[in-house]
Amino acid sequence: MKILVVDDESDVQALFEQRFRREIRSGALSFSFAFSGEEALDYLHDHHSEVVLILSDINMPGMSGLELLRRVRTEHTPPPPPRVMMITAYGDDASRTQALALGADDFLTKPVDFAALKEKLLALPT
């Protein structure tokens, strides 16, 4: 399952690659990384229908995660539409409501509970 992780912090890549080393090695999960909303959109356009899940930070300079979410949901994406889960430091209810209203499938707060995330990801239908 191809997962696109969007976050402006570059060390997020190292972290995910190590946290999910077993799953990556076994091929259960496959991760790509974009470091801005714009980069993410470009990747999505270049790799149609490959990405099944997008894990995105909200608080990024330039295009925010919520803006990215909106674009992903409104722009023409070949079916099936990717799931989008927001990961953010701002865990308040207003943000959660807003994200879900824009079409997010889930809302996670930082620091990420990787064990729980792992379970969620593996539970998704491929």
Next chain:
Amino acid sequence: MASGGAFTETMMGLGVVYWGRKALDTPTRLPTWDRWLVRAWQPAVLNFVAGLLLGGAIASLLDDLFWGAALALGAAVGWRLRAYRPAFWVSVALAPYAVYMLVALLARLTNANLERTFDESNNLEGLLLGWVGILFFVARGQHKTLAAEAKRRLEAEQEQHLIESQNHTLEYEVNQRTAALARQTDALRTTLQELQSTQNQLIQAEKMASLGELTAGIAHEIQNPLNFVNNFAEVSTELAQELAEERARPVRDPELEAELLADLKQNIQKISHHGHRAASIVRGMLEHSRASTGERTLTDLNALCDEYLRLAYHGLRAKDKSFNATLQTDFAPVLPLVEAVSQDLGRVLLNLFTNAFYAVRQRQQVAAEPSYAPTVSVRTAYRDREVQVVVQDNGTGIPEAVRQKIFQPFFTTKPSGEGTGLGLALSHDIVVQGHGGALEMASQEGVGTTFTIKLPV
């Protein structure tokens, strides 16, 4: 006058003496003579007694003698007091008559044959009386003139006294007024001191407010690196565990072990990196909150701008989650270090960034522009021996009417309670007074605003 009633001339003489005393004021002017003049009644009584005892002829003689003596005395007194004009005229008036009387007396005493001149003597006496009368009026006139003069002098003196007393009153009032003004001045001075101290408090409050704005941004800033520290530490624990398990295997995989070790090494470096990041953020915040010592250090403006830009952005986002803006940075690759008080410059940058974010947020909220992309950019350059920092936004812009006032203390366009109005005033002070630089503003309403800091190197 041999004829006439007994002792009429004595009476007349007494009359002259006492009138003379009053008119010429001998008690005051001639006290030594006056002592004797007062006793004029004594010789008069003597005359009377002698006349009664010695008979008519002697009585008449004594009478005339008394009269002549009185006249002579009157003339003498008048002459003595001749400085007083009326007295002079009295003297002139009485003297001829006195002479006549003495001559007549001598004639009688020496029994000279001057009886034939009896008629003439009556005429002469008449003339002399007329003479006395006329000069009496002259003397009176003089006396009146002198009295009037004396009265005028008295009035002038009184006026003088009145003026002097008025002067005293005025002086007193002036002193009162001066004292009152001095009290007012003291009160005003106290008020001025209170206002200055209040102003200092407001400036301090502004600094604290800016610190408060930082706090939210800083909390977020610190949370990020701390998350990495925790996460990489956890992952490293797992890796170490895995490495231990691998080493315990009977058949070892050196490639895997090498990979694990390499990852461990990298993780530890990352932990260190993020730990330092958090520490420097805390240090920066402490420096900002500390009262500026005014100590100058060589400062890298690129780093300062970057740090405060992100702090300002996160600070604003912490208050308003829906806010978003594009941050553009264009740092000159080679920028000389500037000798500056970095917390003060940091405050200036924070102020400019906060204002820029406020402006773009205003534009986003007020104007319904679907394609509006709020952007705040910071650019550094080294030009004309100056380090320039340009903060630009595409926000609401500053209206013409307000442009002159923005650097004034306590001037703000924000609704009450939202801004102290001191930010730009303090920034201007820090840049111009504190660092000998310049803070320039260019703006276009509806387009955006640019602030330029220029610091001499």
